[in-house]
Amino acid sequence: MEIEICWCTITFAVLIFIIGFYYIGYLIKVSMGPKRSFKDLKNKHVVITGGSSGIGKASALEAAKLGANVTIIGRDVQRLKNAVNEIIQKVAPANNQNIQYVALDITSGYDSVEKCFSNIEATLGPIFMLINCAGMCICGVFEDMKADDVKHMMDLNFFGTADPTKYVLSAMKKRNEGRIVFVTTEAALMGIYGYSAYGASKWAVRGLAEAINMEAIGTNVQVTLAFPPDTETPGFEKEELTKPTVTKLISGSGGLWKPDDVGKKIVHDAMAGKLYSTFGSTGKMLEILNCNGISSIWQVLTQCVFMGGLRFIMVFVLTNFYAIVNNDLAEKLISPNVKVEENTCTEEKNKDK
Numbered sequence: 001m002e003i004e005i006c007w008c009t010i011t012f013a014v015l016i017f018i019i020g021f022y023y024i025g026y027l028i029k030v031s032m033g034p035k036r037s038f039k040d041l042k043n044k045h046v047v048i049t050g051g052s053s054g055i056g057k058a059s060a061l062e063a064a065k066l067g068a069n070v071t072i073i074g075r076d077v078q079r080l081k082n083a084v085n086e087i088i089q090k091v092a093p094a095n096n097q098n099i100q101y102v103a104l105d106i107t108s109g110y111d112s113v114e115k116c117f118s119n120i121e122a123t124l125g126p127i128f129m130l131i132n133c134a135g136m137c138i139c140g141v142f143e144d145m146k147a148d149d150v151k152h153m154m155d156l157n158f159f160g161t162a163d164p165t166k167y168v169l170s171a172m173k174k175r176n177e178g179r180i181v182f183v184t185t186e187a188a189l190m191g192i193y194g195y196s197a198y199g200a201s202k203w204a205v206r207g208l209a210e211a212i213n214m215e216a217i218g219t220n221v222q223v224t225l226a227f228p229p230d231t232e233t234p235g236f237e238k239e240e241l242t243k244p245t246v247t248k249l250i251s252g253s254g255g256l257w258k259p260d261d262v263g264k265k266i267v268h269d270a271m272a273g274k275l276y277s278t279f280g281s282t283g284k285m286l287e288i289l290n291c292n293g294i295s296s297i298w299q300v301l302t303q304c305v306f307m308g309g310l311r312f313i314m315v316f317v318l319t320n321f322y323a324i325v326n327n328d329l330a331e332k333l334i335s336p337n338v339k340v341e342e343n344t345c346t347e348e349k350n351k352d353k
């Protein structure tokens with residue numbers, strides 16, 4: 001008798017689960033609308049900011065391989081020329097395929113971005129995919145950073161992304177087709193020692209991108225947010241110079257990636273219409289734990305199943321990071337290189353009186 005009740009309950013639970021599963025799947029499908037994915041980029045125009053080196057150049061190369069007209073944007077004409085030549089040499093573009101560069105300071109304000117982008121569209125056609133890759137990183141503990149550097153990163157990383165994005169959006173919505181890629185960093189998924197101002201500028205980009213993604217629901221315009229880990233680029237080499245040891249230890253735990261692999265994955269994730277493009281197991285874990293977007297019932301199901309366990313693992317990751325910070329602090333205490341200055345607060349207070 002008892003066994004019968006048990007089976008009955010199990011069958012009922014399974015039934016409820018299956019119905020729930022299909023219902024959520026249905027909700028997701030209806031609310032997100034049809035999603036198109038692309039197999040190649042023939043007859044498409046792809047524009048990449050920060051396209052003369054690193055991840056930007058690698059993305060441009062992949063877009064050219066997939067048959068697109070490609071425009072790379074940067075500041076240094078010589079580097080842009082070299083990048084275009086390299087792409088042409090490696091890809092041997094088709095007759096109707098153009099690879100061009102445009103020199104533009106992406107921080108020069110919306111009006112000049114608009115002017116430049118309308119010229120770009122006039123030569124190689126409407127922009128199908130915009131890859132926002134221009135950016136820079138200056139690291140340091142926040143109190144030691146130059147205020148100008150903090151401002152500059154916001155200018156380049158955030159406004160240098162917001163302006164081109166604003167330009168392409170309305171035309172994309174009108175044509176009901178387009179992809180906008182935002183290249184950020186794993187430091188846009190969690191705050192990391194030494195990445196205060198840099199992380200903030202990339203969190204801003206993430207906030208922008210996720211909101212634009214929701215504003216584009218029901219259209220064929222899609223947003224992809226890429227969170228690359230440390231990648232072997234000229235930008236990364238420069239970043240290393242200002243990077244505190246603690247930051248190196250923490251962010252280096254994700255390994256060092258090749259720009260070609262990162263660029264390739266970003267372009268393909270954008271073609272597939274993925275909201276999040278992450279790299280390696282740490283990236284995947286952070287994506288699941290942040291779970292802001294919905295892409296499919298499978299994604300939702302895996303997140304529901306693994307969330308608790310991942311949080312558990314993340315506690316070990318975080319306490320390991322904290323231990324790195326604590327060790328560093330202990331070392332500084334053993335060999336203090338900070339001069340103790342006289343406290344002038346009390347004197348000033350007295351003066352006020």
Ligand SMILES: *[C@@H]1O[C@H](CO)[C@@H](O)[C@H](O)[C@H]1NC(C)=O
Nearest residue numbers: 043044069096097123124125
């Ligand atoms: C590239 O742009 C030119 C000029 O607009 C156009 O004729 C050509 O078909 C485009 N090719 C591709 C691959 O999009």
